[in-house]
Amino acid sequence: MGIINYPNKKTVFKSVTSYKNRGMVLEDDLNVTNEYYRVYDIAVIYKKPIPIQVVDVYYPARNKAVIKEAYYKTPSTTDYNGIFQGRYLDFEAKETSSMTSFPLKNINHHQIEHLNAIEKHGGIAFMIIAFQKLGEAYLVSMTLLNKYYQNQNERKSIPYKIIKENSKLIVSGYKPRLDYLKAVKELFFD
Amino acid sequence: MGIINYPNKKTVFKSVTSYKNRGMVLEDDLNVTNEYYRVYDIAVIYKKPIPIQVVDVYYPARNKAVIKEAYYKTPSTTDYNGIFQGRYLDFEAKETSSMTSFPLKNINHHQIEHLNAIEKHGGIAFMIIAFQKLGEAYLVSMTLLNKYYQNQNERKSIPYKIIKENSKLIVSGYKPRLDYLKAVKELFFD
Helix, strand or coil, X not given: CCCCCCCCCCCCCCCCCCCCCCCCCXXXXXXXXXXXXXXXXXXXXXXXXXXXXXXXXXXXXXXEEEEEEEEECCCCXXXXXXXXXXXXXXXXXXXXXCCCEEEHHHCCXXXXXXXXXXXXXXXXXXXXEEEHHHCEEEEEEHHHHHHHHCCCCCCCEEEHHHHHHHCEECCECCCCCECHXXXXXXXXXX | CCCCCCCCCCCCCCCCCCCCCCCCCHHHHHHXXXXXXXXXXXXXXXXXXXXXXXXXXXXXXXXXXXXXXXXXXXXXXXXXXEEECCEEXXXXXXXXXXXXXXXXXXXXXXXXXXXXHHHHCCCEEEEEEEEHHHCEEEXXXXXXXXXXXXXXXXXXXXXXXXXXXXXXXXXXXXXXXXXXXXXXXXHHCC
């Protein structure tokens, strides 16, 4: 069982027009974006709960369970999935503090395999990669990901320049905060 | 935050041809069935992790996190989703020990709303309802579910007879253990 550290952050931003001058908090941005998509009936996409292995549960009262010992598990799939315009959609979202490349060690093997399986079964699969310090997020295709993932003996990261030139920049704004479905539409529907 | 009790069972059955003479363990059956579907490349369907609210995490060593206090949360969506023959598929699975009806208190309002949203967006949505003591599992349509769910002032359960007459019986066997995609095919594809 892989054990991972997850910060338990609860950051809320009120109004955001640019990623500049703040740390990108990709997960929060995707959560509010997905909520926007649901409220406006554009898509039904959720972040999956973090898988946790429960070891010890205590019952101080009837119908009340307190987990006293548990561990984070390595996810076997991606973080996000749902439906958009009748299509199954599945993606993983990662951010890096590097300004020059995205380190492939940030992705686990199960996730790449899962995304490839989704694409094979007719779903829309991709990755969102955010460069915190540059304030940019990209929708990266499986073609690009697989190309670099399979060649890790050559290099263990995807250069920023390659991502920039071969991926859709995701427009960040006020509502929705990170309109990745615009990029999905351009890439998979038009 | 709703708090729910979940048994932390780990039951494994080796060879099963009938639900008779054993307690139905729907979740295990669905997990092995989904694994079968994935291994044989029939569909990519997973159970979502149980949502847990982490309150206190302890770090006995670098890169090792032990959760010391956490609580089960009420899920906002269903337990299972994935892709089958290019279609988005989403369902909730429940079992009852009653032999005469399925109590509607077993379903939470978010789940019904979520399933209706999925159907509206062009996905396949349904519920699997298992009658433990009868050894029968049914694929129940949203039409039937909504009809009874909206009329809870009249009665708070769906009679077994109604489910039996208006739903697909899911064939249980050895491989896959609970072939619900056969019922999905008949209902949504033919």
